Amino acid sequence: MTDAATPSTITGATDPVLSRRPESRAWKKFRTHRSAVLGGILVLFFVAIAVAAPWLPIPDPAATDWGAVRKAPSAAHWLGTDEIGRDVLARMVWGAQASLLAGVVSVAIAVILGVPLGIVAGYFGGWTDAVISRCTEALLAAPFLILAIALAAFLGPSLTNAMIAIGISATPVFIRLTRGQVLSIKAEDYVESARAIGLPTPKILSRYIFPNVLPPILVQATLTIATAIIAEASLSFLGLGQQPPAPSWGSMLNTAKNFLNQAPWMALWPGISIFLVVLGFNLLGDGLRDALDPREN
Amino acid sequence: MLRYILRRALIAIPTILLISVFVFSLQKLLPGDPVLAMAGEERDAATLEFLREKYHLNDPIPVQYFNWIGNAVQGDLGMSLRTRQPVTELMAEKLPVTIQLAVMAMIFALLIGIPAGILSAVKKGTVTDYVANVVALSGLSIPNFWLGIMLILLVSVKWQWLPASGYVPLSEDFAQSVKTMLMPAFVLGTALAATLMRHTRSAMLGVLSADYVRTARAKGLAERRVVLKHAFRNALTPIVTLTALLFGELVAGAVLTEQIFTIPGFGKLVVDAVFNRDYAVVQGIVLVTAIGFIAMNLLADVLYVVLNPRLRGQ
Numbered sequence A: 001m002t003d004a005a006t007p008s009t010i011t012g013a014t015d016p017v018l019s020r021r022p023e024s025r026a027w028k029k030f031r032t033h034r035s036a037v038l039g040g041i042l043v044l045f046f047v048a049i050a051v052a053a054p055w056l057p058i059p060d061p062a063a064t065d066w067g068a069v070r071k072a073p074s075a076a077h078w079l080g081t082d083e084i085g086r087d088v089l090a091r092m093v094w095g096a097q098a099s100l101l102a103g104v105v106s107v108a109i110a111v112i113l114g115v116p117l118g119i120v121a122g123y124f125g126g127w128t129d130a131v132i133s134r135c136t137e138a139l140l141a142a143p144f145l146i147l148a149i150a151l152a153a154f155l156g157p158s159l160t161n162a163m164i165a166i167g168i169s170a171t172p173v174f175i176r177l178t179r180g181q182v183l184s185i186k187a188e189d190y191v192e193s194a195r196a197i198g199l200p201t202p203k204i205l206s207r208y209i210f211p212n213v214l215p216p217i218l219v220q221a222t223l224t225i226a227t228a229i230i231a232e233a234s235l236s237f238l239g240l241g242q243q244p245p246a247p248s249w250g251s252m253l254n255t256a257k258n259f260l261n262q263a264p265w266m267a268l269w270p271g272i273s274i275f276l277v278v279l280g281f282n283l284l285g286d287g288l289r290d291a292l293d294p295r296e297n
Numbered sequence B: 001m002l003r004y005i006l007r008r009a010l011i012a013i014p015t016i017l018l019i020s021v022f023v024f025s026l027q028k029l030l031p032g033d034p035v036l037a038m039a040g041e042e043r044d045a046a047t048l049e050f051l052r053e054k055y056h057l058n059d060p061i062p063v064q065y066f067n068w069i070g071n072a073v074q075g076d077l078g079m080s081l082r083t084r085q086p087v088t089e090l091m092a093e094k095l096p097v098t099i100q101l102a103v104m105a106m107i108f109a110l111l112i113g114i115p116a117g118i119l120s121a122v123k124k125g126t127v128t129d130y131v132a133n134v135v136a137l138s139g140l141s142i143p144n145f146w147l148g149i150m151l152i153l154l155v156s157v158k159w160q161w162l163p164a165s166g167y168v169p170l171s172e173d174f175a176q177s178v179k180t181m182l183m184p185a186f187v188l189g190t191a192l193a194a195t196l197m198r199h200t201r202s203a204m205l206g207v208l209s210a211d212y213v214r215t216a217r218a219k220g221l222a223e224r225r226v227v228l229k230h231a232f233r234n235a236l237t238p239i240v241t242l243t244a245l246l247f248g249e250l251v252a253g254a255v256l257t258e259q260i261f262t263i264p265g266f267g268k269l270v271v272d273a274v275f276n277r278d279y280a281v282v283q284g285i286v287l288v289t290a291i292g293f294i295a296m297n298l299l300a301d302v303l304y305v306v307l308n309p310r311l312r313g314q
Helices: A007-011 A016-031 A034-055 A088-124 A126-141 A144-155 A159-186 A189-196 A201-237 A249-259 A265-292 B002-029 B034-039 B045-054 B061-073 B087-122 B127-141 B144-158 B174-208 B211-218 B223-245 B247-260 B266-275 B279-307
Strands: none
Touching: A016 A034, A016 A265, A034 A088, A034 A265, A088 A126, A088 A159, A088 A201, A088 A249, A088 A265, A126 A159, A126 B002, A126 B279, A144 A159, A144 A201, A144 B002, A144 B247, A144 B266, A144 B279, A159 A201, A189 A201, A201 A249, A201 A265, A201 B144, A201 B247, A249 A265, A249 B144, A265 B127, A265 B144, B002 B061, B002 B279, B034 B045, B087 B127, B087 B174, B087 B223, B087 B247, B087 B266, B087 B279, B127 B174, B144 B174, B144 B247, B174 B223, B174 B247, B211 B223, B223 B247, B223 B279, B247 B266, B247 B279, B266 B279
8 A cells, every 4th residue: 555655656746856755744744743653653562562473482372271360460470360371461462463453454444445436436426426425325324333243243253254344334434535535636737637638547547546545545544443443352342353262452351351350450451452552553643644734834 | 494404304315225225235144044043943844934934035135125124114123033022122122221321421521521622722732732632532542441441440349439330220219320320421421522522622723713702802801701602602513513423432332331331221232132143133223323323413414504603594
């Protein structure tokens, strides 16, 4: 997605000096945006943990130890153990993988479905637009989580189906955003002139329309990852996401809820992690919006 | 005005029909033959055929849809497979519980979100504004079911101030009912308060720089009066419409909140239905919440015109 946003495609210009400008300006603005950098660091931290999970010196997240059930944090188990003696830290680390995967994959589904539909609706208008827009409105009318719960329920509970359910539920937002962007770009002079010199439609779409709808979609995608991570945690908390014994922050909280008296630490870490990673994506998204907005200095 | 409302209501009809098609087609996603599940142990051909005829499963799919929607319009959303109660009856039973939770949550949200938004707009760029923004962003990032668990841990387990779960109907014991609902409503309310605060802040920032606010200040009016009477009144329009649009978040949040505090409401109904494979109930709930959401959208549109005198004549 990002490699399509190379400088020359963003401006449509070929001059290397001129074309580099908007991007480097955005990057400069982003770098000085303190909260955005904090968000980026939070996100990178969790991505690093998730990627490095297989090589970290932690116990098997599924290994039970009946001699160490619900033990408080100690030197042997930094974050304690759960109700069947599994290491909470190990489950946290592997849970990061499930959470981030769910966030990224479901948003990828929403972008892959939503952006082309939005471009088609916005660019061609008429009958096509009417059909796509009415369907989008209908899907937007069902509350996000209710729709995801219903889909997960009918597809059957699993992490993959949760990602599909969240992805489909998030699609209408991208259709609407892309459509709106295309409508305003379509009226720009450079698109008019491209049409006037007889460029074929696919070329206009790929060279002028698509690169210009990307920045707001990038912002929306970042913010939607935050929503999707909470949605996955919610579905797993309800038992509709990741299935045991595979670890997920949401399902860890679901179990922890039953042992609040005896093992409060079980409820602490998954929640803090969800909060931090979601905060990270929210800060990053806000920062990207400020950096990519051409109207702001 | 009436014509405007009617026109908006007519536009909503195709949307509702599309949702109903979607909700109906959900059951076609199910793997396996529904008749096999219904028949249980008695799987002889005659029983299966009888069930198929009884539930019109031999009809073409469009016919099945029209049967379903025809019944739905008359308030018949099918039977719960588990309790053998009509779905509409089940929903009517649970709805008051969730409405109580939603109303109390909304009160929390308004009491926290609006003053915080006004304060942060008036004190833009100061520490107060910064703190309010950090708190709001954190509120948006905290999964509210975790906040609920943490509150149970502190308020119920540690300090033993409020019960961790349970529900007492309002009609039975008003004070006790409000008391048991206090914590869940707070959890659900804070999630909405964050959104409301951000909207209030931006709406207030918009009007605080308007000419009439400057005039009011130039007249020498007290700042308090300028902010509350002149600015806030005009910022109210977008805030009211946005509050109506928070309905979706409210319902979704209620599902999780009811699950944590074991409140027997709408949200608990849908989750239990999912686990009992009680699909008619799930479909009914999705359809009804979507229609409720569309109705709230309609209300938001109408309120926008009612509150904004400039739009009334059009």
